[in-house]
Amino acid sequence: MFRKRIMKFILSIIAILGLSLVALPAQASAKTTLKSFPTSLHRTWYHYDGHGRYDTVHFSSKKVSCAQYYDHKWYHSTATLHYRNANTDPDKIKRHNSWVVGHTFQIGKATWTNVMGWNQSAGDGSSYKIETKTYHHKKVRVLSEGGGAEFWIGNHFYTSKGTAHKLGNHHFSGEHYYQ
Secondary structure, eight states, X not given: OHHHHHHHHHHHHHHHHHHHHXXXXXHHTOSXXXXXXXXXXXEEEEEEOSSSOEEEEEEOSSEEEEEXXXXXXXXXXXXXXXXXXXXXXXXXXXXXXXXXXXXXXXXXXXXXXXXXXXXXXXXXXXXXXXXXXXXXXXXXXXXXXXXXXXXXXXXXXXXXXXXXXXXXXXXXXXXXXXX
């Protein structure tokens, strides 16, 4: 598990160059950041870790909260969405460790919401998309968390603990996953 997290981190760093060439031009054309998160995200989303624990991501209109278990500890974070001119240099504004900025963009038919630290000047942050997937002939709403140069999927989150437990780390066809 720890090795997988290190690999994700390394891939994210490598992805900085790729993102600056692929995804960021679409984001940089926006004049401002999000004033509120899209309503489709508003709820608590669950991911089952396979060991009796559920990681969560909760979106409201202005806040995102996460709870994740790793390295034998629970980690909790809450950040508040703030609006600003997208062309403002993050290194030249006042530090706010619990503030984030958001952007939406399209890749193919999917609309992604990117969440980055207020003062984050490099990296791609965390990006989320909601799609309806089919699992054993049933439709399931899935929040996918991705990043990197090709928006590799790291986790899927679901609207209930039961669905998260049932699907666990299921890989859907047509997605690119961290290896």
